[in-house]
Amino acid sequence: MDIFQIIFLVVQALIITLAVTTGFAYLTWYERRLLARFQNRIGPNRAGPLGLLQPAADAVKLFFKEDVIPTASDKVVYLLAPVLAVMTAIVIWAVIPFGCFNLNGDHTACFDPARRDEVWNALQVAEVNIGILFILAVTSIGVYGITLAGWASNSKYAMLGGIRSSAQLISYELAFGMAVLSVVMFGGTLSTWEIVLAQEGLWFFIPLILGFLLFMISATAELVRAPFDLVEAEQELTSGYNTEYGSMKFALFFMSEYIKMIAMSAIATTLFLGGWRFPGLETLGNGVAELAGPWPAAIIVGLVSLGSFLLKVALFLFVFVWLRASWPRMRYDQLMQFGWKTLLPLAILNLVLVPVVIVLVPDNRYIQTAILFVLGIATIFGAARIGGRGRVKRTVELVQPVPEGQQSSVANSSSSAQPTRGTAS
Amino acid sequence: MSTLTIPSPHELIAPAQRGERESMVLNMGPHHPSTHGVLRLVVDLDGETVVDVAPDVGFLHTGIEKTMESKTYQKAVVLTDRMDYLAPLSNNLSYVLAVEKLLECEVPERAQTARVLLTELTRIGSHLVWLGTHALDLAAMSVFLYAFREREQILDIFELVSGARMMTSYFRVGGLAYDLPADFIPTVQVFLDTFGQRIDEYEDLLTNNPLWLERTVGVGTITAADAIALGLTGANLRATGVPYDMRKMVPYIGYETYDFDVPVGKNGDIYDRYLVRIAELRQSRKIAYQALERLQQMPSGDYVTRDRKIAPPPKHEITHSMESLIHHFKLWTEGFKPPVGDAYSAVESPRGIHGTYIVSDGSPKPYRVHFRAPSFINLQALPHMARGRYLADLVALIASIDPVLGEVDR
Structure with a gap:
């Protein structure tokens, strides 16, 4: 690795960090506008056209807030917690391929796993062969930020939030890891780059529909997004773990949460939705290469793949906002029960189904897919049925009570007159 | 116990x-x-x-009952709005009925019908705030905004009749403060026509939502006996299976002539309270339709009693009649004087039985006024319901009891 490549990596990392933080700022705008649409409102539209300057206004506001450190807090940990939270959120991005812009000027290498060494991708910082493990590790470290913040603040609400976060993470980490493991099995690799390439012609969410669902549920829980946002349940804990945080320290937590949300969408895209792949992308690259030569083709493929990736990420973000707009929050104990008693068995089942099918029907992707898809759908419906069992549909009874004055004259046999009961609605 | x-x-x-x-x-x-x-x-x-x-409790104590002792009977109406600020007209009604009982005053049919219609709209408006905040407390955020969209229409109707959106003070001793405006009936008609569908929308979002069921079924259960022992009223009591509704038990302002049912639950948990209140929304709409129909049949007529000792004469009479001028002068300078005695009236407010007890010493100002505030009494059940539950349930329980702190503290 020569010095130029090192400088290039540093610049790349810087650009991605900046892009991600800008992405965070605009995600807040995206979420608020979208949520407003769901809720029959307009959303922020005062600062700049369509309210596009709203994130800047928010940032300025938070910068100028007084920086308060509670006297009773553990100052070092208190200050370290937001740093830890935001750092882990950004580091995840290192291994995610946003697209393929081959700086060697050959777009065909992007689509061939065997020619991995010929790809010098400008749209991925680090191509690690254990990228998936790295993602799992870093997402788990992220919870330390929240837990430590809750503990170091020395406030009751914050502590409850912190404890909730660690309990929640333990409950969901396993199911999350197992859902990801099914992708590793099906794709046959731990590298994010190769998983994207393995999804040629077949995005993994179809065969791994069950794993995909488990992944989305546990990812929502990992992100502490609605309906699993117990950690900062406003109605219960005022603000949860970040109750005692203000100014930019609060902004860092906010930032970590939203960056994690984008990162999780990016991971979901990479693992299940074909990453930067888009139908016809290779044909497009070949066509451009014929007309204008290899470099324009590499650039076009780079741009289209990046666009395709961002589009898929935006789709997942939409789902996260949609969830927030429509679901009530779960309770602490229900969340743990759901994690251990529903998600984990399903994840284990998924982890059994995938290798068994792969071994039984070797070398035929499409039959494997068909079997796994049918089994996955059946499992989901079966689980839903079992979960909904014993739930009685309740209605109110419509009654015509007898007025007080008439009770004694009409029915004096018992002290409390029986009201006449009408039909139930 | x-x-x-x-x-x-x-x-x-x-x-x-x-x-x-x-x-x-x-x-x-x-x-x-x-x-x-x-x-x-x-x-x-x-x-x-x-x-x-x-x-x-007590952080919102405003001394309303005491202040009333220094106001004339008619002026004290405006204070009642400030108690349960989500159902001002129900409070007005409760107080006004007590004073009317003291005075033995006849109220014209048209005013009574308008009172029924407006208090039922109040009930709908208040239940919408309950629904919205209840859903919001369980983080179902959108329902809150949908419910407030409909409440806005109700507030517009209040503004139309009284000029104020929340502190309406529209009911006066003897009838109404002013006549109903010309476009009152079509406005209410539009609201009631759309509202039925809106209730279905809320139900689509919540009634069979698995998470909503998880959070509400079996939570905060209270038995009928405990509910009665604690003095619960309103939907909180009816959810336990006791069909007690003042509109049926001790009918007032002609409720006995309206066709409606009392929704009753079985289990007394949060979910039953939710179901009962949602069913009450439909029943209130039904009553409001009937009242609206009656108002359409009597488009004009007295809106306040003709007893000049209680209600001021119309403006044009004052310029012609000496007697009217004296009545006007007396009413505006000292108010009316009910006979010595006391009176109690109770109405079914959205939160339960709202009672007013007035003692008169024969002066134009009440000697003592006391309110039986349903929120205050319902709140008593909170510790009983919450013990052994989770912190998150506590939040849901407060919402399902539906207290209004203005009324709790008075």
């Missing part, structure tokens, strides 16, 4: 301060997002489990 007791905040705080307890004492409120105003709760927590909870 020991579970029905309500601890004082001091009982929970003092041992914790002396370090005698392992559990954590958490001070929720008076400034807390989900205490529906300025309710302070001292919660004794064992982890996330509520060991005991002591509601501390």
Whole structure:
């Protein structure tokens, strides 16, 4: 690795960090506008056209807030917690391929796993062969930020939030890891780059529909997004773990949460939705290469793949906002029960189904897919049925009570007159 | 019966301060997002489990009952709005009925029908706030905004009739403050026509939502006997299976002539309270339709009693008749004087039985006014329901009891 490549990596990392933080700022705008649409409102539209300057206004506001450190807090940990939270959120991005812009000027290498060494991708910082493990590790470290913040603040609400976060993470980490493991099995690799390439012609969410669902549920829980946002349940804990945080320290937590949300969408895209792949992308690259030569083709493929990736990420973000707009929050104990008693068995089942099918029907992707898809759908419906069992549909009874004055004259046999009961609605 | 007791905040705080307890004492409120105003709760927590909870009320005490003693009967109406600020017209009605009982005053049919219509709209509006905040407390955020969209229409109707959106003070002793405006009937018609579909929308979002069921079914259960022992009224009582509704039991302003049912639950949990209130929305709409039809049949007529000792004469009479001028002068300078005695009236407000007790010493100002505020009494059930539940349930319970702190503290 020569010095130029090192400088290039540093610049790349810087650009991605900046892009991600800008992405965070605009995600807040995206979420608020979208949520407003769901809720029959307009959303922020005062600062700049369509309210596009709203994130800047928010940032300025938070910068100028007084920086308060509670006297009773553990100052070092208190200050370290937001740093830890935001750092882990950004580091995840290192291994995610946003697209393929081959700086060697050959777009065909992007689509061939065997020619991995010929790809010098400008749209991925680090191509690690254990990228998936790295993602799992870093997402788990992220919870330390929240837990430590809750503990170091020395406030009751914050502590409850912190404890909730660690309990929640333990409950969901396993199911999350197992859902990801099914992708590793099906794709046959731990590298994010190769998983994207393995999804040629077949995005993994179809065969791994069950794993995909488990992944989305546990990812929502990992992100502490609605309906699993117990950690900062406003109605219960005022603000949860970040109750005692203000100014930019609060902004860092906010930032970590939203960056994690984008990162999780990016991971979901990479693992299940074909990453930067888009139908016809290779044909497009070949066509451009014929007309204008290899470099324009590499650039076009780079741009289209990046666009395709961002589009898929935006789709997942939409789902996260949609969830927030429509679901009530779960309770602490229900969340743990759901994690251990529903998600984990399903994840284990998924982890059994995938290798068994792969071994039984070797070398035929499409039959494997068909079997796994049918089994996955059946499992989901079966689980839903079992979960909904014993739930009685309740209605109110419509009654015509007898007025007080008439009770004694009409029915004096018992002290409390029986009201006449009408039909139930 | 020991579970029905309500601890004082001091009982929970003092041992914790002396370090005698392992559990954590958490001070929720008076400034807390989900205490529906300025309710302070001292919660004794064992982890996330509520060991005991002591509601501390009085942060919104405004001395309404005392202030009324220095106002004439007619002027005191405006104070009643400020109690249950989500159902001002129900409060107006409760007070006005008591004074009318004291005066033995006849109220014209048209005013009574308008009162029925407007109090039912109040009930719908108040239940919408309950629905919205209840859903919001369980983080189903969108329902809140949908419910407030419909409440806005109701507030517009109030503004149309009284000029004020919340503090309407539209009911006066003897009838109404002004006549109903010309476009009142079509406006209400439009609202009622669309509203039925809106209730279906709320139900689509919540009634069969698995998470909503998880959070509400079997939570905060109270038996009918306990509910009666604690003096619960309104939907909180009816959810336990007791069909007690003042509109049926002791009908007032002609409720006996309207066709409606009383929705009753079975289990007395949060979900039943939810179902009962949703069914009440439909029943209120039904009553409002009937009242509207009656108003359409009598488009004009008296809106206030013709008894000039109580209600002022119309403006044009004053310029012609000496007697009218004297009445006007007397009413405006000192008000009317009810006979010595006392009167109690109770109405079914959205929150339960709202009662007014007035003692008159024969002067133009009440000697003593006391309100039976349903929120205050319903709030008593909170510790009983919350013990042994989770902190998150406590929030849901406050919402399902539906207290209005203005009324709790008065």
